[in-house]
Amino acid sequence: MLGCEVVREAISRGWEHWAPSRGEFDLTDPVSVAQIAVAESKFDACINCAAYTAVDRAETERDEALALNALGPAYLAAACLQAGTRLVHVSTDFVFDGTASVPYRPGDPTHPLSVYGESKLEGEGPVLGSGGNVVRTSWLFGPERGGGFPGAIVRAARAGRPLRVVADQVGTPTYAPDLARLLIEMAAQNAAPGLYHAAGPEALTWHAFAERAVRACGLDIEVQPIATSDWPTAAHRPAYSALDSSSVSPFGWPYRCLDGRRKTKGQRLCLGA
Numbered sequence: 001m002l003g004c005e006v007v008r009e010a011i012s013r014g015w016e017h018w019a020p021s022r023g024e025f026d027l028t029d030p031v032s033v034a035q036i037a038v039a040e041s042k043f044d045a046c047i048n049c050a051a052y053t054a055v056d057r058a059e060t061e062r063d064e065a066l067a068l069n070a071l072g073p074a075y076l077a078a079a080c081l082q083a084g085t086r087l088v089h090v091s092t093d094f095v096f097d098g099t100a101s102v103p104y105r106p107g108d109p110t111h112p113l114s115v116y117g118e119s120k121l122e123g124e125g126p127v128l129g130s131g132g133n134v135v136r137t138s139w140l141f142g143p144e145r146g147g148g149f150p151g152a153i154v155r156a157a158r159a160g161r162p163l164r165v166v167a168d169q170v171g172t173p174t175y176a177p178d179l180a181r182l183l184i185e186m187a188a189q190n191a192a193p194g195l196y197h198a199a200g201p202e203a204l205t206w207h208a209f210a211e212r213a214v215r216a217c218g219l220d221i222e223v224q225p226i227a228t229s230d231w232p233t234a235a236h237r238p239a240y241s242a243l244d245s246s247s248v249s250p251f252g253w254p255y256r257c258l259d260g261r262r263k264t265k266g267q268r269l270c271l272g273a
C-alpha cells in the first residue's frame, strides 16, 4: 500500500528511482540487500516500505516476521551505511501496549503486545544505530490494495452485509499518499537521524472510522459498535495507539490526511467530514 504511493510521489517529483519487486530484491537475504552498497551509481536515499504486515498470522509465523521486520532492516541499515545512502524506514504504533491516554511521543516506553509489534520494534534499533530515520505510523489507508480498511467497509456496506466494528480500540488513521509525501520530504530535506511519529491528525475508534467511510460515500447504513472481545483475533492489539506527530511538523505535517480525496478505479476514497 505505502510503497506504491512512494513510487507515485517520486515520479511526480521527477526523481530517478528503483522500486524492485520481491524477486529482484529480497529483504530477508543479506546478499540481495547488499545490492544497495555495490550499486554502480549510488542511491541518495532508500525508503523502506517492505515488511511482514500480516499481524495475526505473525503469531504463528514468528520466524518469518522476525526475518523480514527485524533482520531485514538490519541488513538494509548496514548496506546503506556502507553506501552512504540515507535510510528512511517505516515502523508501527503496535510497538506500544495501549495503556496511554494521550497520543504517544517517540520517546515513550515501548511494550509490544504482538509478535508483529515485537518484530517491528526489533527492526528499529539497527536503523537508528546506523544514523537512519525511523518513522512510526498508524492505521494506514489509501487508494491501493482495495482502499484498506475504509475500502473494505464500504464494499461490505454496498453488498448489504451487516457492519459490526470494534469500538474500543483508538488509533490515528493515516492517509498513505500523505505519508509517502512526508517520507520523500524527509529524505529530500536530510532529516536529522532518529525516531519520528507521523500519523493522521484525528484519533478515532475503528467504529468511528467505519462510520466516517460509510457516510462519506453517501450510504445510510448502521454500523454496529462491538467490543474487542466480540471480535477475537490471534494477535492482541493496543486499545489506544494514537501517535503524536509533532516531531514531523517541521516537514509541514499534517498534509491533507483525512480530507484526502483521490479518484481511483471509478471510486472516490473520501473520508472528509
Ligand SMILES: NC(=O)c1ccc[n+]([C@@H]2O[C@H](COP(=O)([O-])OP(=O)(O)OC[C@H]3O[C@@H](n4cnc5c(N)ncnc54)[C@H](OP(=O)(O)O)[C@@H]3O)[C@@H](O)[C@H]2O)c1
Binding pocket: 001, 002, 003, 021, 022, 025, 026, 027, 028, 048, 049, 050, 051, 052, 053, 068, 090, 091, 092, 093, 120, 137, 138, 139, 140, 141, 145
Ligand atoms: N498498513 C498499516 O495499517 C500499517 C500501520 C502501521 C505501520 N505500517 C508499516 O508501514 C509499512 C508499509 O505497510 P503497508 O501496509 O504498505 O504494507 P503492505 O501493503 O503489506 O506491503 C508490504 C510489502 O513488502 C513486500 N515484501 C514482503 N516480503 C518481502 C521480501 N522478503 N523482500 C522484499 N519485499 C517484501 C511485499 O511484497 P509483495 O507485494 O510481493 O507481497 C509488499 O509489497 C510497513 O513497514 C508496515 O509495518 C503499516
